[in-house]
Amino acid sequence: HGVFVTIDMEDYSRCQKTLDIFKQLKKEYDNVGTVLQAYLYRTVSDIEDLKDYHPNLRLVKGAYKESPEVAFPDKKDVDENFKKIIKMHLLNGNYTAVATHDDAIIEYTKQLVKEYNIPNSQFEFQMLYGIRPERQEQLAREGYTMRVYVPYGTDWYGYFMRRLAERPANVAFVLKGIFRK
Template sequence: MEQLMKDFFLFLSKNQGLNAAAKKWGLRFGASRFVSGETIQEAIKGVKDLNQKGLCCTLDHLGEFVFSVEEANESADYCIKTLEAIHSSGVDCNLSLKMTQLGLDISRDLCVTNMRRILDSAKKNGNIFVRIDMEDYAHNEVTLEILRELLQDYDNVGTVIQAYLYKSTDDIDSLKDKHPNFRLVKGAYKESPQVAYPNKADVDENYKKIIKQHLLNGNYAAVATHDDNIIAYVKQLEKEHNIPRSQFEFQMLYGIRTQSQVDLAREGYRMRVYVPYGNDWYGYFMRRLAESPANVKFVLKGMFTK
């Protein structure tokens, strides 16, 4: 039943009609738990509140289904506005983005041009770090290729490695000499068993493997997890291999396990919260519902109670 529910919400996440309707609804049906607001001002306020709790952040202006050059350029402009707002407000925050928002499905050159505009702005506004979110398997290799290209000119950019892909260990090794800053995740898209581990236990084991691999390569790891077993594993690696806390951080999603976030920060770990915002929230929200039955229960409770 849990797998059926996950597949159902992942299917809904790709529905363009519902995505368009959601922009008109606003942050209803529990989405405000996972999305900080619709405007930059609301997002910055949310980041300030988290900073006061000892948490650092990364902002992501949500967007799906970009089909024109104009939309791609608008998305890039909004990323630049976000960087400027981060700098002017003085918050402790990075930027996350998806390259399909920047026109990757339209033109690789368009996407790279927009990425360079954003990274130039990030440099100008205090050398803010920019994280390229990894999308589905169809975009995986081109994302890594563009990262290799960008790392020749920028030191403030990184991407994501997904543990459910068979190729993840090879990808880490192929880029280790570039000293990349990777966010390490289990993976949230529905993929074929030809390219991804179908069983959760195998994903969990590979997740531990790539965390250890990347840390022992001496490179920076952002371990994005809500799993206590994985958190304990990272702490164990830290002790066994004398890994400095300056070489890694934990990351969690906005609105999920909020007390655990504060607890980790109080223990002296760098704890970063992924803070999404914008009116194009529908696809992101559906993927959060797909991840956990508990999230669905929360939303249903919010719909039928005052």
């Protein structure tokens, strides 16, 4: 039916299997993408490995508690790696979904696409429903594609809570949204 499907990424133990499934599906279908997590050391090499597949990727910071053997323990390093993979993937010419509520990452992406003349049709911002709706509207008014996604299914609550835990300040955004209505 032409519906685009993004294969989400879970914890490190499932990372390689998820990418293997993505590669297999990508050989047959154009309407499939996946997610890469900036907090994993392996992500830069994953972007290189996937380059020939011309993947549509959602890039995220990462929301699971992982061992320092496989993931950056410091937020500063995660943020730097996030910027690095955004730049790599965009400059490879592939569609990039920058899934973040972090203003520093959003502003970095806006500057990057301006500097390299990357068209708005090659990327989008993504945020969870209920978190920072004013920022979502602002990005849309500025002409950026702004996708708002809603966790759905039997494990929606766990997914939502992991996203909140990823950045505790998100809890404040959710509470403000609830009490504003």
